[in-house]
Amino acid sequence: MSTSKIIPLGELTSQVANGSSLALGGSFLHRGPFAFVRELIRQGKRDLEIIKQSPGYDIDILCRAGCVRRTRAGIVAMEGNFGLAPYYRKAVEKKEIELEEHACASLTAGLRASAFGVPFQPCGGLHGSALPELNGWQKVADPYGTGEAVYVIPRITPDFAVIHANEVSPEGDVRVFGTSHWDRIMSRSAKRVLVIAERIASSESFASQPELTLIPHFLVDAVAVVPRGAWPGSCWPHYEVDYPAVEAYLPDGADVLAAHLAAAPEAQEAAHA
Amino acid sequence: MRESWSPFSFIVTNLARFVRPHEVTFSGVNSTLPMLACLLAKRAYDFEFTYINVAGGVDPQPSSIPISSSDPVLAEGSRSIFSNEDFYDLCTRGEMDLCFLGAAQVDGLGQTNVSSIGDWHNPKVRLPGGGGGAVMLPTARRAVTWRTEHSRRTMVEKLDFLTAAGGMAGVVTPIAVFVKRDGRLALQSWHPESSLDEVRARTAFTFDAEGAGPAEPPTGRERDALRSLDPTGTFERDAGVRLRPEAAA
Numbered sequence: 001m002s003t004s005k006i007i008p009l010g011e012l013t014s015q016v017a018n019g020s021s022l023a024l025g026g027s028f029l030h031r032g033p034f035a036f037v038r039e040l041i042r043q044g045k046r047d048l049e050i051i052k053q054s055p056g057y058d059i060d061i062l063c064r065a066g067c068v069r070r071t072r073a074g075i076v077a078m079e080g081n082f083g084l085a086p087y088y089r090k091a092v093e094k095k096e097i098e099l100e101e102h103a104c105a106s107l108t109a110g111l112r113a114s115a116f117g118v119p120f121q122p123c124g125g126l127h128g129s130a131l132p133e134l135n136g137w138q139k140v141a142d143p144y145g146t147g148e149a150v151y152v153i154p155r156i157t158p159d160f161a162v163i164h165a166n167e168v169s170p171e172g173d174v175r176v177f178g179t180s181h182w183d184r185i186m187s188r189s190a191k192r193v194l195v196i197a198e199r200i201a202s203s204e205s206f207a208s209q210p211e212l213t214l215i216p217h218f219l220v221d222a223v224a225v226v227p228r229g230a231w232p233g234s235c236w237p238h239y240e241v242d243y244p245a246v247e248a249y250l251p252d253g254a255d256v257l258a259a260h261l262a263a264a265p266e267a268q269e270a271a272h273a
Numbered sequence: 274m275r276e277s278w279s280p281f282s283f284i285v286t287n288l289a290r291f292v293r294p295h296e297v298t299f300s301g302v303n304s305t306l307p308m309l310a311c312l313l314a315k316r317a318y319d320f321e322f323t324y325i326n327v328a329g330g331v332d333p334q335p336s337s338i339p340i341s342s343s344d345p346v347l348a349e350g351s352r353s354i355f356s357n358e359d360f361y362d363l364c365t366r367g368e369m370d371l372c373f374l375g376a377a378q379v380d381g382l383g384q385t386n387v388s389s390i391g392d393w394h395n396p397k398v399r400l401p402g403g404g405g406g407a408v409m410l411p412t413a414r415r416a417v418t419w420r421t422e423h424s425r426r427t428m429v430e431k432l433d434f435l436t437a438a439g440g441m442a443g444v445v446t447p448i449a450v451f452v453k454r455d456g457r458l459a460l461q462s463w464h465p466e467s468s469l470d471e472v473r474a475r476t477a478f479t480f481d482a483e484g485a486g487p488a489e490p491p492t493g494r495e496r497d498a499l500r501s502l503d504p505t506g507t508f509e510r511d512a513g514v515r516l517r518p519e520a521a522a
Contacts, residue, residue, distance in 0.1 A: 027327070027357070028302055028343055053357070054302055054343075054404065075387075075404030077303050080340045081511045084401060092399040099399075101388060103407035103437075105361040124365025125408030128384070128438025134393065178345045179329030179356045236345035243340070 005172040005217070009224040009266055012194055013039040016160060019069070021049035023111070023158035023190055025183040026233070028056040028079040029241045031176065033164040033196050035229035035266040041065040042261065051111075051158050053104035053182050057233060057246065060085035064257060068097045072156065074104035082246060101131060108185055110156030115188035120152040127151075161190035163215070164230045166238070167201040172220035173213050175201065178236040180214055187215045195223045198230075198238055228265035276466050278490060280447035280514040281306075282499055283464050284419055286491045287445045288373065289313045291417045294320035296370035299360055300342060301327045301405055306419055306512065307373030308342040309502055316498035329354035338502050340511070361408060369413040374406045374437070376418040376444075378429045381478030383441035383451075383458050385410065385418060386432040393434045403436040411439030419445045421514045425477040447514050448472055450488060454481060462488035466516065 013036060016022065026032030037058045040048070047069040050059050054075050062068045064087035071088075078085050091097045102110075109123035122140075126132055132139065132151055142148045163183045167175040174195050176183060187193050193215065206213055228235075232245035249260045261267060288310035292298050298314075300307040304327075311324045312335075325331050327343045334350030348354060355363075363369050376385035377400050387406055391397035410416045416439070420427050423446035444451040444458060448467040451458040460482040463472050469482055491499075503509055 029341060030328075030343060030345060073402060075302060075402040077401040079303055079343065084399075089399045093396055101393075101402055104357070104404050105365065105408040108358060108361065123408065124362075125410070125412040125439075127411045128435070129403075129407040129411075130393075130435040131403075131407050178348050179327075179354050182357055184356075185358060234345060236348075240346075241341060241344070 004170040005220060005223045006170060006200070006225060007222050009035060009039050009196065009226055010043070012036070012222045012224040013043055015194070015222065016040065016045060018045055019047040020159040021051060023051040023161040023186040024055065024058050025161065025163035025181060025186055026230070027054045027181045028077065029233040029246070031164050031181065031230050031235050032058050032233050033162045033229070034058060034231060034233055035226040035264065036162050036194070036196050037062060038261055038264050038266065040067055051107070051156060053102070053107050056085055060088045061249070063087045063091040063097060070098040070100070072100040072102055072107060074102045074107055078246065080241065080243060080246070082250065086250065100135060103131065106131070106137070106153050107156065108182060109153040111182070111185045111189035113153065113155035114157040115185055118155070120154050122150040123153050124150070156189065158186070158190040160192050160194055161186040162194045162196070163187060164235065165195050165197040166235065167199055168195055168197040168223050168225070169203045169206045169217065170200060171203060172217035172223050173206045174215035174220060175206070175212055176214050184214055187219055192221045193219050195220055196226050196229045197223060198227055198235060200225055226266050231265050276516055278465060279509065280464065280516045281509040281512050282491060283447060283488070284421065284445050284514060285309045285313060285499055286495050287450045287488065288417060288419055289317065289495070291371060291415070291443050292318070292322055293371070294322060297323045297325060297363070297368065299325050299369060299372040301373065302343045303375055303401065303404070304342040304373055305340070305508065308347070309338070309499070309508060310373070312338065312502055313495065313498045316501060317492070317494040325355050325360055327357065329356050331355050338508070361405065364409045365412045367412060367414070369409070371415045371417065372405070372409050372413045374410055374416050374418055375404070376420065378427055378432050379418060379420065379441065379444055380429055380432050381457050381480060383444065383453055384432060384435055384439070385437045385441070386434045387436045388434040390433055406437035410437040410441070415442035417441060417443035417445070421447065421512060423448050423475050424518070425475060428476040428478060430477045447516050448475070451480065457481070459483070460485040462486060464488060464516065465490065
């Protein structure tokens, strides 16, 4: 029996050094590691690289707080009826952050290269798009002579993959309900994996249906249990998007950001502890 | 004046009309109107087709219609989860029949810009990015996009940035439906309260309009299906689609 990997959120987050690259799980407002993201802000992290096919709230609030140096992303929006991610948009337009624009699948290809242990990975499509030239992606002929040519995406190895999960075992096995988004490939491509979970489930329950486990414990470095940690996003089937909270987050002002951070479930929990 | 056929319904209904029997159809993130179109097609048309979506759903039976088109409720009732890597791979290996992809600008070839207004490196507006577009548009059998604004700044002669090539098989706006013909967008139909002249005046690229005419009004079943999806008109209000810009403009 291995020892528990469960530690407090603050301790988990403190493992991230300034300048780290972070692959964040989930998609838009759904099952993102948002309590972790807010803790990055509270700890004053700087110069982070954010890697995610479809970031939204997470990249937006990190840009707003000045934590980001660079991002690699496929599509960035708040979604719902909120449209563009305003603080991210301003950060790109003012060149406060560097953007490497991907298609979602090209970012996945780079992560697959890392997971597969190869320096690059072919990616279907992309023909005619200006993105390959923008990013310096090479097109190679099929060495086996079909005459097809394919773009190859260089390896992307995040320092950390950070996943918000429904359930974890004390040893760090990870279960998610509903779609896994890109969490699986992120967990296989990163150097280290950090997990924030809604709740603990017994090791026996994991053993009874191991095929439901998305990430086995030996890939996981540390786990923090934060109920409602994906707020203001959803975590199916536990809770839906808190749209009023997203709306309240959007207006300008340091006080607005501070109030939002203070209203977060992990902050409320700490206040009551 | 209130239109007999609201421009919101015009877009959703005409998007649904691209769905064909026995095909695999996909709707993604940031795609409320295509999500409604796929659900409308399920309710209004007698044929079978497979509806997959970015929430992992495969022919889901959602208990409610979400604001976010990637909401996990869109996997409710699904007997499997077909996740993001799965549907991209399905598309790149050539087995996605129809996918709906967003666009900020569309040109006469049906190519799209979803990246920036102005130069990419010095953007006036940084847009969301294409998401699946650059990979899915050239590899899907057919891709269809929609714009809630039909103007010379959205239907352009030249894109500010070429996010995704390959060419849309269909484009639906509040006043027009375009389809691909001989590698270019051609007008198929216009809103019954619009006209060919208006579509030409509000489109910066040239297009063939041979055979085009006013669109067929929604059938009773199409109207009923959309009403059942949006009984209180919330989606219609949120979308804020207009046939024309305000007269003052």
